[in-house]
Amino acid sequence: MIDKIKELIAEAESFKAQSKEEVEAFRIKYLGKKGLLNDYFAEFKNVANEQKKEFGQVINQLKNTAQNKVNTLKEELENTSTDSLGNLDLSRPGEPITLGARHPISIVKNDIIDIFSRIGFNVSEGPEIEDDWHNFTALNLPEYHPARDMQDTFFIQTNPDILLRTHTSSVQVRYMENNQPPIRTISPGRVYRNEAISARSHCFFHQLEGLYIDKDVSFADLKQTLQYFTTELFGKAKIRLRPSYFPFTEPSAEVDVYWGLETETDYKITKGTGWLEIGGCGMVDPNVLTNCGIDANEYSGFAFGVGIDRIAMLLHQISDIRLLSENDIRFLDQFKSAL
Numbered sequence: 001m002i003d004k005i006k007e008l009i010a011e012a013e014s015f016k017a018q019s020k021e022e023v024e025a026f027r028i029k030y031l032g033k034k035g036l037l038n039d040y041f042a043e044f045k046n047v048a049n050e051q052k053k054e055f056g057q058v059i060n061q062l063k064n065t066a067q068n069k070v071n072t073l074k075e076e077l078e079n080t081s082t083d084s085l086g087n088l089d090l091s092r093p094g095e096p097i098t099l100g101a102r103h104p105i106s107i108v109k110n111d112i113i114d115i116f117s118r119i120g121f122n123v124s125e126g127p128e129i130e131d132d133w134h135n136f137t138a139l140n141l142p143e144y145h146p147a148r149d150m151q152d153t154f155f156i157q158t159n160p161d162i163l164l165r166t167h168t169s170s171v172q173v174r175y176m177e178n179n180q181p182p183i184r185t186i187s188p189g190r191v192y193r194n195e196a197i198s199a200r201s202h203c204f205f206h207q208l209e210g211l212y213i214d215k216d217v218s219f220a221d222l223k224q225t226l227q228y229f230t231t232e233l234f235g236k237a238k239i240r241l242r243p244s245y246f247p248f249t250e251p252s253a254e255v256d257v258y259w260g261l262e263t264e265t266d267y268k269i270t271k272g273t274g275w276l277e278i279g280g281c282g283m284v285d286p287n288v289l290t291n292c293g294i295d296a297n298e299y300s301g302f303a304f305g306v307g308i309d310r311i312a313m314l315l316h317q318i319s320d321i322r323l324l325s326e327n328d329i330r331f332l333d334q335f336k337s338a339l
C-alpha cells in the first residue's frame, strides 16, 4: 500500500491542468470528501503497528503535495488569462484615455512668446540658481541696497554668493555678456522670493523679461512695444507709464493697463481705478550696459519685466495664486479648451 501511495505522490507532482475544471477534478479525486486521502486515512487503523509511522508520513506527504498542486495551478490559471478569443467581448466599451491640459502658466507664456516673436524677439533662458553678480551687482544693485535684504532672497546653503534668482533680470545680464547688439530677447522663467504664501503672493512665481538694445533706441520705442504687447494680449489698447525707480533702468516706470470698470470684478481687481499694474520697465542704465560689456556711448536700450502668474490670473479669472502650483487635476482640467 505504501508503494501505491508513493506512486500517487509522483503522479500528483507531475499533474498538469489547462482549465479550472481540471484542477477541480484533481482536487476532488485527492482531497474531496470521498477522495483518495480520506480512504487512506480511514485505512490507518488497519495498518500494522510497525508500519504506522511510515504510513502516516506518506499519506501526509500525499496530502501536502496534492494541496500545493491545487494552489499553484489555481494561481497560474488566474494570472494567465486563458479566455480564448471566444470569450472576448468585443462590444465592451474601451478604457477612456484622458487627455491632459497645458498649465495656465504655459498657456500665457506661449501666448506672450508668440506676440513678441512676431516683432523679432527671440527667447532666452538662464539658470534659476544664480550668483550675486548676475542677480544683483551687474544690475546696478550695490551691496548695501535694501533689495538685497535676506528677507527677500533665498540663499543656497551658507554661501552668500549663490542664491535663487529673485527676478528674470539676471538673464538680461547673461544675454548681454554673450551677445552684442542688436539685441531683442525675452526671457520667461521662475523666480523666488522669501515671502509669506497667501492668495495673492507666493515664494516662487514666474516673470517674463524683455530686452531691446540697439543704436538710438528711445523711450518712445519702449512705449510702442508695450502698447503693441498689451493690445495683443489683453485686447485693451490704453496703457499708462507711471514714473518709478529700478536700479537697473533710468528713467524707470511702472506699466499699467486700462482694464475698464464695466463689471463688479473690474472694480475689485483694479481697486476702483480701472487701471491695473502688470510690470516694470525703463531705459537700461548705462552702468548695466558697461557691466555687461556693451559700449554705452554707442548703444542704448529698454527693458521690461512682467509677472506671468498675475497675467494668467487676470486672463483666466483665477482668484488664488496657490492654485497655480498645487497641481489639482480639477483645476488643471479646466484649461483643456485653452490650448
Ligand code: DAH
Pocket (backbone or CB within 6 Å): 166, 167, 168, 169, 209, 210, 246, 248, 249, 279, 280, 281, 282, 283, 302, 303, 304, 305, 306
Ligand atoms: N526685475 C523687476 C522686478 O522683479 C522687474 C523689472 C522692472 C524688470 C523694470 C525690468 C525693468 O527689466 O526694466 O520687480
